[in-house]
Amino acid sequence: MGGFIAGIIFWGGFNTVLEATNTETFCISCHEMNNNVYQELKTTIHYSNRSGVRATCPDCHVPHKWTDKIARKMQASKEVWGKIFGTINTREKFLNKRLHLAQNEWQRLKANNSLECRNCHDLEFMDYTRQSKRAQAAHSTRLESGEKTCIDCHKGIAHELPDTAGVEGF
Amino acid sequence: MKKIIFYLAFCLMGTSFVAVAGDTTATLRGNAITDDAYPERMPTIENDDVKRARNYPMQPPTIPHKIDNYQVNINVNKCLSCHSRRQTEESQAPMVSVTHYMDRDGNFLADVSPRRYFCNQCHVPQTTAKPLIKNTFEDVSASLRKDKEKHRRETASVRKNKTILVGDEPTQPLLQPGFPDHGRIHRRYHFLGWI
Numbered sequence: 001m002g003g004f005i006a007g008i009i010f011w012g013g014f015n016t017v018l019e020a021t022n023t024e025t026f027c028i029s030c031h032e033m034n035n036n037v038y039q040e041l042k043t044t045i046h047y048s049n050r051s052g053v054r055a056t057c058p059d060c061h062v063p064h065k066w067t068d069k070i071a072r073k074m075q076a077s078k079e080v081w082g083k084i085f086g087t088i089n090t091r092e093k094f095l096n097k098r099l100h101l102a103q104n105e106w107q108r109l110k111a112n113n114s115l116e117c118r119n120c121h122d123l124e125f126m127d128y129t130r131q132s133k134r135a136q137a138a139h140s141t142r143l144e145s146g147e148k149t150c151i152d153c154h155k156g157i158a159h160e161l162p163d164t165a166g167v168e169g170f
Numbered sequence: 171m172k173k174i175i176f177y178l179a180f181c182l183m184g185t186s187f188v189a190v191a192g193d194t195t196a197t198l199r200g201n202a203i204t205d206d207a208y209p210e211r212m213p214t215i216e217n218d219d220v221k222r223a224r225n226y227p228m229q230p231p232t233i234p235h236k237i238d239n240y241q242v243n244i245n246v247n248k249c250l251s252c253h254s255r256r257q258t259e260e261s262q263a264p265m266v267s268v269t270h271y272m273d274r275d276g277n278f279l280a281d282v283s284p285r286r287y288f289c290n291q292c293h294v295p296q297t298t299a300k301p302l303i304k305n306t307f308e309d310v311s312a313s314l315r316k317d318k319e320k321h322r323r324e325t326a327s328v329r330k331n332k333t334i335l336v337g338d339e340p341t342q343p344l345l346q347p348g349f350p351d352h353g354r355i356h357r358r359y360h361f362l363g364w365i
Contacts, residue, residue, distance in 0.1 A: 133218070137262075156246070160245075163246070164246040
């Protein structure tokens with residue numbers, strides 16, 4: 001009986017802490033996130049737009065499915081290490097690392113077929129008639145056939161791009 | 171000290187004169203200078219991908235689509251991710267003109283020349299905003315057409331006069347034979363060189 005209650009308390013506590021780390025407030029409590037990437041997000045359509053629906057950091061950067069989420073959180077232990085030892089604690093260090101950091105995210109999204117984009121932007125419900133001609137042409141062909149995924153064309157949609165010399169698509 | 175005060179007073183007088191003379195700007199402002207204007211609605215960017223005519227041959231073409239948040243800096247040029255030579259096959263966008271791949275001595279480069287890198291220096295999108303002042307610009311074809319029209323009228327009246335004044339030829343012909351008046355058109359549009 002005692003073990004059962006302890007289990008509930010442990011699990012509840014674990015989940016609460018996990019959820020707490022899954023908020024934007026938590027992300028931007030570190031100056032590395034607040035001063036660099038968060039400021040850039042603020043100028044984009046994923047932060048401010050006509051309908052007021054916005055994406056927060058974990059919406060795009062943390063998988064929603066529990067198993068994937070735990071896997072990502074385990075990877076994030078490396079980021080805690082980076083925080084403690086100040087890997088990107090100045091603007092210069094951040095800019096020097098930027099291509100590497102961006103490539104990590106591009107690879108992740110490429111590998112999971114832009115899952116975090118598709119949590120909100122579902123191809124199934126896209127109305128091509130309400131898109132511009134260029135968007136229509138690209139979405140109805142290469143996206144629909146699966147030849148391309150969101151991140152292939154929409155790199156830099158929410159943050160500034162690093163030096164893209166040699167990156168495919170630029 | 172006195173001199174400084176005198177100059178200051180003089181400058182103040184000057185500015186008040188300018189304020190009186192600058193009354194015409196009030197028509198553009200639409201309200202008294204002391205009142206806060208109610209802002210106009212923000213115009214929307216035209217995003218229909220339809221090419222617009224150029225008003226003169228060397229005009230940088232305007233952009234027929236939105237360019238919100240396009241990053242053009244030392245790291246990346248978002249425009250070139252569709253319009254560069256490398257990307258046009260995939261994007262089917264028009265390639266930037268070949269002049270952009272030339273240095274100032276006319277040598278061809280492998281990539282867009284640094285002096286042509288910042289697209290927005292010359293190319294801009296257009297909004298649905300109505301012009302505040304009517305634009306009376308007419309392009310070279312319209313101007314030439316007008317000249318032709320004028321010439322036709324003039325020669326017609328000369329011919330008419332001739333029938334009246336038979337045997338009384340003017341000592342100087344009113345107009346040089348031949349059309350169009352190339353000399354005049356050349357003088358006016360000499361900057362177009364190639365005409």
